[in-house]
Amino acid sequence: MTINDERYPANFISAIIESDQASGKHDGRVKTRFPPEPNGYLHIGHAKAICLNFGLAKDFGGQTNLRFDDTNPIKEDIAFTTAMKEDITWLGFNWADERNASDYFEALFDYAVQLIRDGKAYVDSLSGDEIREYRGTLTEPGRNSPYRDRSIDENLDLFSRMRAGEFADGAHVLRLKIDMASGNMNLRDPSIYRIRHVSHHQTGDAWCVYPLYDYTHCISDALEHITHSLCDTGFEDHRPLYNWVLEQLDMPSRPQQIEFSRLNLQYTVTSKRKLKQLVEEGLVSGWDDPRMPTIAGMRRRGYPPASLRDFCRRIGITKSENNVELALLESCVREALEPAAPRAMAVLDPVKLVITNLPETASLSLQVANHPKDPAMGDRQVPFTREVYIDRADFRLEANRKYKRLVLHEEVRLRGSYVIRAESVVTDDTGNVVEIHATYDPETLGTNPPDRKVRGVIHWVSATENLPAEFRRFQPLFKVPFPDAEDGDYRDLINPDSEVVFFGYVERSLADQDLSTRYQFEREGYFVQDADQGRDGVLRFNEIVGLRDSFSKTGQI
């Protein structure tokens, strides 16, 4: 599947765009923007917004700008912009223009002066606390600030002196003059400029007054000729303000804000504050920890970018609350991997099995298909030796017929190899099986014995011709489906077993592998080499996602 085959299923936003194109609005043009604030890493929720903005524009022959919403220098860092661009590119999207809201600081200032001249904005000298008091509450109207009726000249003078740096942080603020009695809190004379004597990662020390989001965003959209400005439903009651500002000014275009609901994914958190805390407190190894819902984390985990795009399309776009199950994401990942991942064998929890009727010097080279349904993926040679490793879970001293693995005195097939029979076991002082002795049936390579039915098939790796490796298997970072809804500290809900390390072996054929190849270790799951390789010569694999398992979940194990 190429990205061009991917189209968004019908949703209410695509319907709006269709009707806009049909009516000739915006001359049929479609332009969106993805506007992250560079104050953290992009996560799965952003992926939804990225796929929507870039995907919809692409679907309708339009373009998408990348715009860093950098109006708050206190919280932002240029390092995040670099990571964000890498994430978006990796996801498979290309932006038309890269912009910063800070590119518009001069224009924004001029528009503010214009609003003052028109009597639509004023400098307020109330303190932050006072402004809050005057604002009223959700059910009571606010009161006008005593500074609301300053003369235009005084406002002009004050505002220019604010810019000139004559005042301390918080001394004044520029406010829009709308309606302190509005039921919509956003319309109660919102602040649009604050004084902050801090340098900005893009503009340095050029400014000490910085515009706020509501004022900046709509103008930035208009300046970039954005046609459809998509954001989450949290901004729904900001829309009247968005429109108000654009209506007061003489703008080159008139964008439309449309809100859709943000993604809620079970067993994870996506609040920037919490993700940042997980990283800073060392609860995870970093922004790209494979258990993190960040794009960087999912990339390191091995999720193919196409699977994320597929996921974002399948969850749909609406305005309603949603709680998407992890199973859907995992299904998308498996679907992308199943046809593409070459198969190999790895034993994560090894126990030695000695094939007693095979000479010690024997090393048969078996030809094994790299994919059961795709001959084009070729074959590989797998050494079959007297001693091999199998997984502990694949052997039992006794079991009922439902157990389709190796049982003492019974037969099982070694995947891609022969049928073997477990003859005896060696145990240690505590009774643990430390070695299994078996015999193989030389007549069973590539064919089943005609006279009897073999229990099942298990995977294995030569004990003498292999590659030792470390494996990390993952479970959701949180123990509960809705960590945000739980009382108490969400950090107490972290699953202590979310990462489990195994030391085992993979077949020798992976020695010269491409670091980016995503494998399916048969009967175990999909794995990819970790980005952190070679610091000590250890081969390290991350589990991308397990195989669907209809056996263990039935509780029959």
Place this chain on the structure above:
RNA sequence: UGGGGUGUCGCCAAGUUGGUAAGGCACAAGGUUUUGAUCCUUGCAUGCGGGGGUUCGAGUCCCUCCACCCCAGCCA
């Protein structure tokens, strides 16, 4: 009667101008299988938050209740 939203199968989600409930995930049951994987087949809402009403006919129109979410940053 502060303002703004949302309620269709366990989860997500389609449902043009009212015409007799898509699809995906999950789940269940079969079949194929040298991965308990994949793949294939079948099943899975007389019901669309509740109650009224209009209509030959309503998830779609009207009325009325109910539930849940968002908003009181000089954050975005």
